[in-house]
Structures are given as structure tokens and as C-alpha cells.
Amino acid sequence: MARRANTTTKPSPQDLDARRATILEAVVVEHIKTAQPVGSSSVAATVDLAVSPATVRAEMVTLEREGYLVQPHTSAGRVPTDKGYRYFVDHLKSGALGSAQQHQVKEFFANVRGEVEDVLEQTSTLLTQLTSYTSVVVGAGHSHSSILSVQLVNLDARHQLLVSVFSDGSVVKHSIIASFDVTHEEVAEASKQLNALLINTTLETRVQVPSRSDHVATLVREAVSVLHAEKPTTDGEQVFIGGSSRVAEVFQGVETVRKVLSILEQELLVVSLVQDILDQGLSVAIGSENGYEPLSACAVIVAQVTIDGEPAGAVGLLGPTRMKYREALAAAQVVSEHLTRRFGGDESHA
Amino acid sequence: MARRANTTTKPSPQDLDARRATILEAVVVEHIKTAQPVGSSSVAATVDLAVSPATVRAEMVTLEREGYLVQPHTSAGRVPTDKGYRYFVDHLKSGALGSAQQHQVKEFFANVRGEVEDVLEQTSTLLTQLTSYTSVVVGAGHSHSSILSVQLVNLDARHQLLVSVFSDGSVVKHSIIASFDVTHEEVAEASKQLNALLINTTLETRVQVPSRSDHVATLVREAVSVLHAEKPTTDGEQVFIGGSSRVAEVFQGVETVRKVLSILEQELLVVSLVQDILDQGLSVAIGSENGYEPLSACAVIVAQVTIDGEPAGAVGLLGPTRMKYREALAAAQVVSEHLTRRFGGDESHA
DNA sequence: GTTGGCAGTCGGTAGAATCGAGTGCTAACA
DNA sequence: TGTTAGCACTCGATTCTACCGACTGCCAAC
Numbered sequence: 150m151a152r153r154a155n156t157t158t159k160p161s162p163q164d165l166d167a168r169r170a171t172i173l174e175a176v177v178v179e180h181i182k183t184a185q186p187v188g189s190s191s192v193a194a195t196v197d198l199a200v201s202p203a204t205v206r207a208e209m210v211t212l213e214r215e216g217y218l219v220q221p222h223t224s225a226g227r228v229p230t231d232k233g234y235r236y237f238v239d240h241l242k243s244g245a246l247g248s249a250q251q252h253q254v255k256e257f258f259a260n261v262r263g264e265v266e267d268v269l270e271q272t273s274t275l276l277t278q279l280t281s282y283t284s285v286v287v288g289a290g291h292s293h294s295s296i297l298s299v300q301l302v303n304l305d306a307r308h309q310l311l312v313s314v315f316s317d318g319s320v321v322k323h324s325i326i327a328s329f330d331v332t333h334e335e336v337a338e339a340s341k342q343l344n345a346l347l348i349n350t351t352l353e354t355r356v357q358v359p360s361r362s363d364h365v366a367t368l369v370r371e372a373v374s375v376l377h378a379e380k381p382t383t384d385g386e387q388v389f390i391g392g393s394s395r396v397a398e399v400f401q402g403v404e405t406v407r408k409v410l411s412i413l414e415q416e417l418l419v420v421s422l423v424q425d426i427l428d429q430g431l432s433v434a435i436g437s438e439n440g441y442e443p444l445s446a447c448a449v450i451v452a453q454v455t456i457d458g459e460p461a462g463a464v465g466l467l468g469p470t471r472m473k474y475r476e477a478l479a480a481a482q483v484v485s486e487h488l489t490r491r492f493g494g495d496e497s498h499a
Numbered sequence: 500m501a502r503r504a505n506t507t508t509k510p511s512p513q514d515l516d517a518r519r520a521t522i523l524e525a526v527v528v529e530h531i532k533t534a535q536p537v538g539s540s541s542v543a544a545t546v547d548l549a550v551s552p553a554t555v556r557a558e559m560v561t562l563e564r565e566g567y568l569v570q571p572h573t574s575a576g577r578v579p580t581d582k583g584y585r586y587f588v589d590h591l592k593s594g595a596l597g598s599a600q601q602h603q604v605k606e607f608f609a610n611v612r613g614e615v616e617d618v619l620e621q622t623s624t625l626l627t628q629l630t631s632y633t634s635v636v637v638g639a640g641h642s643h644s645s646i647l648s649v650q651l652v653n654l655d656a657r658h659q660l661l662v663s664v665f666s667d668g669s670v671v672k673h674s675i676i677a678s679f680d681v682t683h684e685e686v687a688e689a690s691k692q693l694n695a696l697l698i699n700t701t702l703e704t705r706v707q708v709p710s711r712s713d714h715v716a717t718l719v720r721e722a723v724s725v726l727h728a729e730k731p732t733t734d735g736e737q738v739f740i741g742g743s744s745r746v747a748e749v750f751q752g753v754e755t756v757r758k759v760l761s762i763l764e765q766e767l768l769v770v771s772l773v774q775d776i777l778d779q780g781l782s783v784a785i786g787s788e789n790g791y792e793p794l795s796a797c798a799v800i801v802a803q804v805t806i807d808g809e810p811a812g813a814v815g816l817l818g819p820t821r822m823k824y825r826e827a828l829a830a831a832q833v834v835s836e837h838l839t840r841r842f843g844g845d846e847s848h849a
Numbered sequence: 850g851t852t853g854g855c856a857g858t859c860g861g862t863a864g865a866a867t868c869g870a871g872t873g874c875t876a877a878c879a
Numbered sequence: 880t881g882t883t884a885g886c887a888c889t890c891g892a893t894t895c896t897a898c899c900g901a902c903t904g905c906c907a908a909c
Contacts, residue, residue, distance in 0.1 A: 188871050201883050206872070224871050224889045264674060298652045302664045312662060312670055314652045320662050322670040324614060393743060394760035397753050406756060410744035538902055551852050556903070574858045574902045852909075862899080872889075879882080 165217075165236065171196055172208050173217055177229045177237040181471045186226030231436035234448065234470055238433050244475045246483055250279050258487045265318060265492070269462075270389045272484060276464060277392030279480040282399065282472060283413070284392055285465035287423050289456075290385035291315040296347045301340040301372060306330040311372045313347075317456075319385065323375045329364060339368040352379055388416040399469050400446065408443035409467075423463050426451050432478070436470050446470060450477050452485035456493050464488065515567075515586065521546055522558050523567055527579045527587040531821045536576030581786035584798065584820055588783050594825040596833050600629050608837045615668060615842070619812075620739045622834060626814060627742030629830040632749065632822060633763070635815035637773050638737040639806075641665045642729075646697045651690040651722060656680040661722045663697075667806075673725045679714060689718040702729055738766040749819050750796065758793035759817075773813050776801050782828070786820050796820060800827050802835035806843050814838065 165173065175196045179187040189209060190202040198205075209227055212218045217233040220226075229237065246254070257275050261268050269286045276284035294315040302310045309325040342365065346356050358373050359366040379385065396409050412418060422441065426434045426449060434440075434449045448470045454462040464485045466477045515523065525546045529537040539555040548555075559577055562568045567583035570576075579587065596604070607625050611618050619636045626634035644665040652660045659675040692715065696706050708723050709716040746759050762768060772791065776784045776799060784790075784799045798820045804812040814835045816827045 186871090190871080202871090203883055203885095204881085207882085210873085220872085222890065223873095224869095225891075226871065264672060297654070298650065298662075300648065300650055300662075300664075302648045304647070304666070304668055308668075310664060310668060310670070312648075312650075312664060314650075314660060314662060314672075316654070318654055318658075318660060318672075318674065320660070320670060320672040322614060322664075322668075324668065392764065394757050394764055397747070397757035397760055401753060403747050403751060403753055403756065406753065407744050407747035410747055410760075414742070414744055536902090540902085553852055553854095553904095554850085557851090560904085570903085572859065573904095574900095575860075576902065850909105852907100854906090854908100856903105856905090858901105858903075860899105860901090862897105864896085864898105866893100866895080868891105868893075870889105870891095872887105874886090874888100875884105876886105877882105877884085879880100 165212075168198060168200075169208050169212060170236075170240065171198060172205055173212055173229070173233060174237060174240070176209075176212075176218060176227055177233060180228055181473060184471060186221055186228050188226035191226070229471075231438065231470065234435045234474075235438070238435065238474050241475055241478070243482070244479055246279075246476070246479045250480070251483070253279065254483055254487060258491065266387060268491070269387065269488075270391075272464065272488065273389040273391030275391075276466060276480060276484055277395060279484070280466055280468075280473070280477050281395055282392070282466045282468035282477060283390065283395045285419055285423060285463075285467065286389040286391070287420055287463045287465070288387035288389075289317075289461040291317050291319045291321075292352050292379075292385065293459075294319070295349050295351050299340070299343045299347050299372070299376070301325075301336050301343060301368065303331065303333055303336045306332075309336060309368065309372075311343075311376060313376060321376075321379070321385070323372070323379075325368070325371050325375060327364075327368065327371075329367075331364060331368065335364050335368065339365045339372065342369050343372055346373070347376075352377060386420050388419055390419070396467075399472075405446055409447060412441060412443050413467075422449065423451050423465050426465075427453060427460070427463060432481075433474065448472050448474070450474070450481050452481040454485050454488045454492070456489070461492065462488070515562075518548060518550075519558050519562055520586075520590065521548060522555055523562055523579070523583060524587060524590075526559075526562075526568060526577055527583060530578055531823060534821060536571055536578050538576035541576070579821075581788065581820065584785045584824075585788070588785065588824050591825055591828070593832070594829055596629075596826070596829045600830070601833070603629065604833055604837060608841065616737060618841070619737065619838075620741075622814065622838065623739040623741030625741075626816060626830060626834055627745060629834070630816055630818075630823075630827050631742075631745060632816045632818035632827060633743055633745045634741040635769055635773060635813075635817065636739040636741070637770055637813045637815070638739075639667075639811040640736045641667050641669045641671075642702050643809075644669070645699050645701050649690070649693045649697050649722070649726070651675075651686050651693060651718065653681065653683055653686045656682075659686060659718065659722075661693075661726060663726060671726075671729070673722070673729075675718070675721050675725060677714075677718065677721075679717075681714060681718065685714045685718065688715045689722065692719050693722055696723065697726075702727060736770050738769055740769070746817075749822075755796055759797060762791060762793050763817075772799065773801050773815050776815075777803060777810070777813060782831075783824065798822050798824070800824070800831050802828075802831040804835050804838045804842070806839070811842065812838070 172192055175192045176187050179191060189205040193202040193205045209218060216230055217236060218227040219230050221228060261271055269288050273284045273286040294317040296313055297316050298314040300312045302312060304310055307327050311323040311325055313321045350356060356373060358370045390413055393410060393413055397406050400406050422439060425440060432451060436445050439449050446469060447467055449465055449467050451463050451465040453460055464481055466481055522542055525542045526537050529541060539552040539559060543550060543552045543555045559568060566580055567586060568577040569580050571578060611621055619638050623634045623636040644667040646663055647666050648664040650662045654660055657677050661673040661675055663671045700706060706723060708720045740763055743760060743763055747756050750756050772789060775790060782801060786795050789799050796819060797817055799815055799817050801813050801815040803810055814831055816831055
């Protein structure tokens with residue numbers, strides 16, 4: 150399934166001449182390593198093409214004309230464009246994780262305990278440690294889960310708490326403010342009716358609420374409406390971001406750092422960013438591909454997590470366009486597989 | 500209560516000579532405004548002391564000797580030290596919020612809806628908008644709250660979910676993995692027993708668990724132990740950080756930005772930072788006062804939120820030592836009061 | 850005690866000179 | 880035709896110098 154990095158459909162990967170491809174790759178690799186423009190002689194040296202710098206130069210002119218490379222200025226080496234990185238990534242043979250890191254991942258998943266949320270949060274830390282990039286872990290919403298139990302609890306006569314448990318193990322609470330004093334008996338009765346009404350439904354199911362105007366019926370109506378009003382938010386998606394300080398390590402300009410951070414602050418935006426990338430069928434979005442101008446200096450890697458074959462979240466990594474794609478892809482891949490295994494088909498989630 | 504900014508007890512505010520105090524204040528104000536070292540003539544101009552720069556100079560020498568000011572280098576103006584800021588803050592007449600901002604706060608609290616967590620999170624955004632600094636909102640843990648209800652829910656035969664509702668309106672879930680298949684009847688029975696056992700206790704109460712070895716008793720024991728194991732974490736404290744991107748606006752060095760961000764990433768650390776400051780009886784910690792070396796370029800402002808007179812959280816602002824103390828203090832103060840009012844004595848929390 | 854005057858310090862900036870990495874072009878070569 | 884060596888050229892980066900200007904500290908006069 151992951152023979153090579155998942156690719157695009159749109160910039161049909163019109164294969165480059167073999168030599169040109171080699172040169173492009175060399176430029177990308179070198180630039181990722183050094184962050185400097187790379188020149189023809191350096192390429193000629195690293196690559197086993199047995200050609201002179203002059204020839205490389207000629208090819209680089211072509212590559213530049215075709216938009217894979219740019220010169221920051223005359224008399225500098227070349228730097229890959231987004232298109233250049235794209236080609237590189239599309240033709241990247243997926244590598245494995247270093248064995249130390251593989252060990253770390255195994256170790257981690259063998260030892261994490263706690264609720265799903267805790268695991269996801271810690272996973273984001275793991276990802277950031279593995280790669281030195283900022284990580285994003287998105288947990289799916291529960292809009293498709295069915296309700297296992299709802300319970301109304303009296304905080305005091307005027308305040309009730311509706312606690313709903315979903316089949317995916319998530320628990321949601323909603324405050325209800327009554328316009329009249331509510332007795333414990335009424336709460337208990339409302340709770341009972343709510344259970345009868347809602348168990349095994351999903352948030353998308355429309356239910357028939359009682360139209361009477363007594364206390365209990367009013368409570369029930371209120372509870373159902375407040376529960377179903379859940380949707381407009383991110384429909385329960387959870388976002389965990391790890392290592393935002395890595396942003397400051399990886400970009401040199403304070404202004405870039407600021408822009409990227411302020412994107413990361415907006416969880417809804419992060420969710421849709423990840424979702425957009427997945428929707429495009431990509432596993433990597435490079436520079437402008439991600440659609441957010443402030444992130445044009447970034448590349449984003451995503452890998453989906455599935456439960457019973459259904460998409461149920463994703464892990465992501467955010468770095469500079471000159472990120473270490475192979476390692477980062479491997480890390481995202483491996484971690485998402487582990488998550489899929491833990492929460493997916495089998496029942497062994499601890 | 501807030502006639503002047505809450506002060507220290509330790510660096511006994513040995514009052515400075517009135518003129519020196521004026522000069523120090525002028526330096527601080529000017530430096531906060533310009534971020535530049537400020538020179539004697541500039542001070543002489545801004546201040547109504549009717550003295551010449553030379554005199555100011557003489558005083559500044561004293562102030563420097565006493566540790567309130569430093570020169571970045573010979574032939575530069577002076578910059579306040581932490582001690583200088585401390586004096587300034589201790590003698591700051593607390594100002595009011597600008598009327599536009601006052602309006603914004605009122606508006607905000609008139610319109611926020613949703614659960615406590617949502618309100619706190621949005622409050623952190625509000626604070627950051629009011630001040631342009633990074634904000635921290637800490638919600639108290641529920642270790643002192645009593646349990647209103649516990650419920651065990653069957654996810655499947657081997658997995659149960661313990662859902663606990665506390666008197667402060669918080670809801671906590673815990674997964675339980677059974678080593679045997681559990682029937683719905685057993686879960687219901689365990690649930691009943693748990694309620695009998697735990698209602699009106701707090702997490703600190705030790706309870707007598709059944710010692711029998713049947714399924715129900717085992718479930719009950721497991722549930723109680725998992726619930727009481729809660730403590731080691733931050734005992735349920737919630738942290739919301741708003742505007743981390745402001746860090747990049749406010750500090751120029753990427754390295755500083757990185758260090759500060761990586762502190763902010765560690766929620767426990769943030770909680771104890773805030774707690775430490777409150778424990779010292781401070782409302783502002785300047786530079787090294789906060790005890791974290793990476794934050795030595797920062798000042799932290801905190802204001803407590805109380806419920807029924809009991810400390811129940813705090814709001815904080817983090818900026819550079821040259822932050823706009825008056826405005827930031829006012830903002831923190833006002834917001835914390837609004838929170839206190841909302842969640843505190845009266846019953847109007849919507 | 851205050852002040853004007855003055856020499857001295859030192860960072861910051863502007864300009865010139867230099868360096869060197871890397872290019873594009875061209876002519877020769879296989 | 881493709882490849883290569885050679886070469887002139889470009890242009891950012893670095894270094895150096897000179898200089899300016901913002902301050903200070905000190906001192907003598909008020």
C-alpha cells in the first residue's frame with residue numbers, strides 16, 4: 150500500500166528525463182541538507198552521472214525553465230520550487246524509520262495508557278520527538294457514533310447537566326438551565342425518557358420529542374435540542390498539536406514563525422487543512438498546495454487513521470518545504486498505522 | 500481592593516527619593532514605549548522636574564549603582580533592570596481599561612455561552628485580543644468537588660466506561676478493561692453500588708470497597724481505583740493558552756521565541772508557574788522572579804479567580820519585561836473579576 | 850546642589866574594496 | 880549532436896574604514 154509516497158492526480162507526473170530527474174533529486178537532497186542554494190559542481194560531485202558541471206548546468210537551465218528550480222539571484226546556485234519538491238516527493242521511494250525510532254514507537258505504544266484523548270495527545274508529542282517537526286493529531290468527531298447512554302444530573306434546582314456517552318467511547322456534557330425549579334424525581338424521569346428516546350440513535354437521527362408542556366417534557370425537549378445543536382462546532386473533532394516551538398527552530402524569520410503559529414492557533418482551520426489535503430488524495434501538501442498563503446513556506450504531511458476501514462482521524466506533520474520528507478513520511482505512516490491498529494479492528498485498546 | 504498593584508513582601512519597597520523615583524519611572528515608561536535605551540536628555544524633556552540632563556545623569560548613576568538601571572554599553576542610554584520594573588510596578592497606580600476594551604469585555608461576557616471549558620477557552624482569546632500578549636487561563640481542578648453521580652457504561656463485554664459528574668459541573672471519564680465478560684445486569688448493579696459508595700464523597704475521601712471476588716465487586720473495585728488514581732495528573736486542572744503567536748510578535752530573537760514556546764507547551768509547567776506566582780503573593784512576576792530561566796525575558800501577570808471566596812483558577816498574561824503593565828494588569832483584573840462574578844457567588848452562569 | 854561645557858566611548862551606518870561561488874556563453878572536441 | 884573546458888561576468892557576502900551621533904562622565908563655574 151505504501152510502496153511509494155501517495156501521489157497526486159493533478160500535476161500528472163510527467164516523468165522527467167532520467168538524468169534531469171537525478172539532478173533534480175540531487176539538488177533537492179542537498180538543499181534539504183544545507184538550506185543553501187546548490188550549484189552545478191556540487192551536484193556533479195554528489196551524483197554518479199559522470200558528467201561535468203557544465204552539463205549539469207545546461208540541464209539545470211532546462212529544469213529552471215520548466216519550473217522545478219529557481220535561482221534566488223544570478224550567480225547563486227538553484228533552489229527547488231514547490232513543483233520541484235513535488236516531483237521529488239512523488240518519486241520518493243518510501244523508506245523505513247530508523248531502528249532507534251522504530252523502537253521508540255513500539256515502546257510508546259506498548260506503554261501508553263489512559264483515555265483516547267490522552268493517547269492522542271501523547272502521540273502528538275511522540276511524533277514531534279521522532280521528527281523535530283510540529284505535529285498535529287486529529288481525532289474524529291462522533292457524529293456517526295450511536296448514543297449508548299444519556300443521563301441528566303441535577304447540579305441544583307435550576308441547573309442540569311446532560312451527560313452523553315457515545316459508542317466510540319466519547320463523553321459529552323451539556324449544561325441546561327431550567328426556567329423552573331426541577332426536582333430530583335423530575336430529573337430522574339427525564340433521564341429515563343431521554344434514554345428511551347436517544348439510545349442507539351446518532352446525532353443525525355431526528356427524534357420525536359414529547360410536545361407536552363410539563364416539567365419533564367420540557368427538560369427532555371431542552372436536552373435533545375442542546376445535544377443535537379452540537380453539530381455546528383467541529384462536530385466533536387479533537388485536535389492535538391505537539392511541538393509548536395519547533396516552528397521557531399525550523400523557520401528563521403520571526404514573521405514566518407508568527408504567521409504559522411497563528412494558523413496553528415485556529416483549531417478549526419487546522420482540521421480543515423488536514424481534511425483538504427486528504428480530500429485531494431494527497432499525503433503531502435507542499436507550499437502553496439495547502440491553500441493557505443501564510444503556510445506557503447511549509448509542507449504538511451498527513452496520514453489517515455482508520456477504524457474498521459472508516460476514516461477516523463489523522464496524524465500530520467508540519468515543517469518547512471525543505472523538510473526531511475522520507476523520514477517524516479515514514480514517521481507519520483508508522484504512527485498512523487499504530488493508531489489504526491490500536492483503535493481499529495481489533496479489541497486490544499488498553 | 501485594587502487601589503494599587505498587589506505588591507511584594509520580599510524586596511521591601513524601600514522608597515526611592517522622590518526625584519529618583521520620577522526619573523526611574525520616566526525611563527521605564529520611555530523604554531516600554533520605544534524598546535530603546537533611554538538617555539538623560541530624553542528623560543529631562545519628558546519629565547516636569549525642571550532639571551537639566553546633567554542632573555538627571557547624576558541620578559541615573561545612583562540608580563544604576565543601586566541596581567534599578569543598566570547601560571547596555573558605555574555611551575548608551577539606560578534600560579531598566581528587573582528590579583527597576585519591579586519598583587515601577589509596585590508603585591503603579593492601577594489604571595482602568597480603555598472604554599472600548601471595557602465594552603469589549605462586557606460584550607463578551609454578555610454573549611458567551613456553552614460549557615465552562617468553552618468559556619475559559621474563549622476567555623483566553625479575549626485576553627489576548629485585549630492586550631496583544633499571550634494569555635493563560637487556568638481552570639481549577641475538581642479534587643475538592645464532591646461527586647454527584649457516577650455511571651458505568653458498557654462499551655462492549657470487556658470494556659466499560661466510568662463517567663463521573665462532579666458538583667462543579669465537570670465530567671470525567673475513565674476506561675475500564677475487564678478481565679472477564681461483563682453483562683449489562685452486572686454493569687447496572689456495579690453502577691448502583693458505585694453511586695451508593697461515592698456520591699457526596701470527594702476524590703480525597705477514602706471509601707470502603709467490597710472485598711468479594713465476584714464480577715460486580717471486581718468492577719466496583721476497579722472503578723474506584725481508577726477514579727482515585729486521577730490525582731497524579733494535574734488533578735484535573737485545565738489550561739487554555741491563547742495567542743501563542745504573540746510570542747513571536749513580542750520577542751525579536753528566534754531563540755527566545757523558541758524557549759518561551761517550549762515552556763508554554765508544557766501545561767503542567769504553566770500551571771505551576773502561575774501557582775508559584777500566586778503563592779508568593781504576587782500579581783506580577785518580572786524576569787527572573789518567575790523562576791524559569793527560559794522566561795527571564797518575560798513578565799507574567801496573574802489574577803486569581805475565586806468561587807465562593809475559594810481560589811478556583813487564574814488568568815494570566817505573558818509578555819516581555821517591557822510590557823504595558825498598567826493595561827495588562829487592568830485587563831487581567833477585569834477579566835478575572837468577570838469570571839469570578841460568573842462562576843462565583845451568584846447563580847447566573849449560563 | 851545644579852548646570853553648561855567638553856572630551857571620550859562606542860554602536861550603527863554608509864561606502865569602497867575584495868572575495869568567491871556560481872553562472873551563461875562560446876568554441877573546441879568526440 | 881551532445882559534452883566539455885575555459886572564461887568573462889554577476890552579484891551576494893564579508894571586511895574595512897571612516898564617520899556620525901547619541902550618550903556618558905567629569906569638571907569647573909555658578
